[in-house]
Amino acid sequence: MAMTITEKILAAHAGKDRVEPGELISAKLDIVLANDITAPVAIKEFDKIGVPGVFDKDKVVLVPDHFTPNKDIASAEQAKMLRDFAKKHELTNYFEVGRMGIEHCLLPEAGIVGPGDVIIGADSHTCTYGALGAFATGVGSTDAAAGMASGEAWFKVPEAIKFVYNGELSKWVGGKDLILHTIGDIGVDGALYQSMEFTGEAIRNLSMDGRFTMANMAIEAGGKNGIIEADQTTIDYVEGRAQRPYKVYKSDEDAKYARVIEYDCSQIEPTVAFPHLPENTRPISEVGTVEIDQAVIGSCTNGRIEDLRLAAEVFKGHKVHKNVRAVVFPGTQQIYKQAMAEGLFDIFIDANVAVSTPTCGPCLGGHMGILAKGERSIATTNRNFVGRMGHPESEVYLSNPAIAAASAILGRIGSPEEVE
Amino acid sequence: MDFQGRTWKFGADVDTDAIIPARYLNTSDPAELAKHVMEDADPEFPNKVKEGDIIVADKNFGCGSSREHAPICIKAAGVSCVIAKSFARIFYRNAINIGLPIFESVEAGEKIQEGDVVKVDVNTGLITNVTRNEQYQATPFPAFMQQLINAGGLINYVREKVNKGGV
Numbered sequence A: 001m002a003m004t005i006t007e008k009i010l011a012a013h014a015g016k017d018r019v020e021p022g023e024l025i026s027a028k029l030d031i032v033l034a035n036d037i038t039a040p041v042a043i044k045e046f047d048k049i050g051v052p053g054v055f056d057k058d059k060v061v062l063v064p065d066h067f068t069p070n071k072d073i074a075s076a077e078q079a080k081m082l083r084d085f086a087k088k089h090e091l092t093n094y095f096e097v098g099r100m101g102i103e104h105c106l107l108p109e110a111g112i113v114g115p116g117d118v119i120i121g122a123d124s125h126t127c128t129y130g131a132l133g134a135f136a137t138g139v140g141s142t143d144a145a146a147g148m149a150s151g152e153a154w155f156k157v158p159e160a161i162k163f164v165y166n167g168e169l170s171k172w173v174g175g176k177d178l179i180l181h182t183i184g185d186i187g188v189d190g191a192l193y194q195s196m197e198f199t200g201e202a203i204r205n206l207s208m209d210g211r212f213t214m215a216n217m218a219i220e221a222g223g224k225n226g227i228i229e230a231d232q233t234t235i236d237y238v239e240g241r242a243q244r245p246y247k248v249y250k251s252d253e254d255a256k257y258a259r260v261i262e263y264d265c266s267q268i269e270p271t272v273a274f275p276h277l278p279e280n281t282r283p284i285s286e287v288g289t290v291e292i293d294q295a296v297i298g299s300c301t302n303g304r305i306e307d308l309r310l311a312a313e314v315f316k317g318h319k320v321h322k323n324v325r326a327v328v329f330p331g332t333q334q335i336y337k338q339a340m341a342e343g344l345f346d347i348f349i350d351a352n353v354a355v356s357t358p359t360c361g362p363c364l365g366g367h368m369g370i371l372a373k374g375e376r377s378i379a380t381t382n383r384n385f386v387g388r389m390g391h392p393e394s395e396v397y398l399s400n401p402a403i404a405a406a407s408a409i410l411g412r413i414g415s416p417e418e419v420e
Numbered sequence B: 001m002d003f004q005g006r007t008w009k010f011g012a013d014v015d016t017d018a019i020i021p022a023r024y025l026n027t028s029d030p031a032e033l034a035k036h037v038m039e040d041a042d043p044e045f046p047n048k049v050k051e052g053d054i055i056v057a058d059k060n061f062g063c064g065s066s067r068e069h070a071p072i073c074i075k076a077a078g079v080s081c082v083i084a085k086s087f088a089r090i091f092y093r094n095a096i097n098i099g100l101p102i103f104e105s106v107e108a109g110e111k112i113q114e115g116d117v118v119k120v121d122v123n124t125g126l127i128t129n130v131t132r133n134e135q136y137q138a139t140p141f142p143a144f145m146q147q148l149i150n151a152g153g154l155i156n157y158v159r160e161k162v163n164k165g166g167v
């Protein structure tokens, strides 16, 4: 009986030959992740279970990335809970400031997650690792606590939607535009409880960084997971990093899907999501005049080296508009170092762009770029909910890094084509 | 068991940033979080909500982040249960795991008006609108989830399993 890649991975981890959509299963976990917001709650719940230790000290990962380097005393107290827990349980994969990066950039880079894994993370963007051909999904702190204790979690096997991206991408169009276009098409609950499988020629031609961006935003359509079959691009990325053996799964040709949706990528423009939902998308040609106060380039969606290169390509030889402040957040220390070695920071700093240490920062309205009342930011992040980047009466527009950089120069949302 | 309470109505796609904005997430203390419950959807809500009140919403309630602080602060504010046309999946999971009762019913989400007094039978999912003299049926939970609910949430369930040497 034919199965999708998600069904195959879940079946293998549940010790079954096959599973069907709707079935409730208990699956073995390869990685359990939490951060400085979700781990404090998870640790309190973990302690209530009464087990002496975590199920596997190599497989419980803690990353303090949201309010770090700590912005205030309260957040420092929370981060300390992670540090103490990591020491007590001798966790291999605890990442202190200086080694820390944004979790969803860091885990793939460090080879902690790989193809065929089942991963839960107490962070909704855990779905990012689906880009490697893994089943990865966001859960809450209590699920993470139970997973840390038992190494298992319960799942309802999701139905899948297959998205087929045909044709070639136009200039300045990347993974971010494909996923924004998709969310604009199906809506923020268009894939509720479902698996989003991204396939087609355009995906095969997409780099790993572009694929991470797409899988990252599956949750923005309500998806349980986003997934892309591992191919040579994936293997090239994983080889030399993987900390554990990995396994490549592929969907059967005749696997069953709830829906199959096809896109002609040559028709997709750089896409911008207007406030206050990621589904409020418009092609760049239909944006009109939207003046901005801030441009944020980074996050687990677009804080990887390719994203920074793209932004630098646009910023090169230009200055940020006098009414705008622009901030770049590299995703990890490695990305930071590589960007520096490639001279990208010279370009940013010459353009009057501020460069930050890796952190979630303004993406969730944490710190390092909070908006005042009535202010507007373009951002390469993934959410533009009310108050997401600061004051409840501020606004966030989502885009790819090239559009964000061009907008920073223009002082309004625009395309690199408009930059002289 | 039954809940009876006054309802507060919200729209579609209420996200977790509206339920509990990230600027308050430097703590995980339920009472502290409850002071800001639903603040970015309705700034007056933390003052208006009373013990036993019921939240009623349109589709996709709780979309966005995985923060368990969202159901935690709703529960800590005294809200007895949440009724919505549909829930975002992580919120759904979290609510069951921490023991915040939730009920999915398109009809209830449509017909209940703010201020209506509503009675919910937790075991059957039957929702009675006392004000309007109407009844709506919520989708029943699968057996396994009912087991979790009966155990008093996921932690109790896992603790029992661990103690029996099941893991």
Ligand code: SF4
Pocket: A066, A102, A103, A104, A123, A125, A299, A300, A301, A359, A360, A363, A364, A381, A382
């Ligand atoms: S960068 Fe933003 S979306 Fe990503 S993990 Fe951090 S806060 Fe969440």
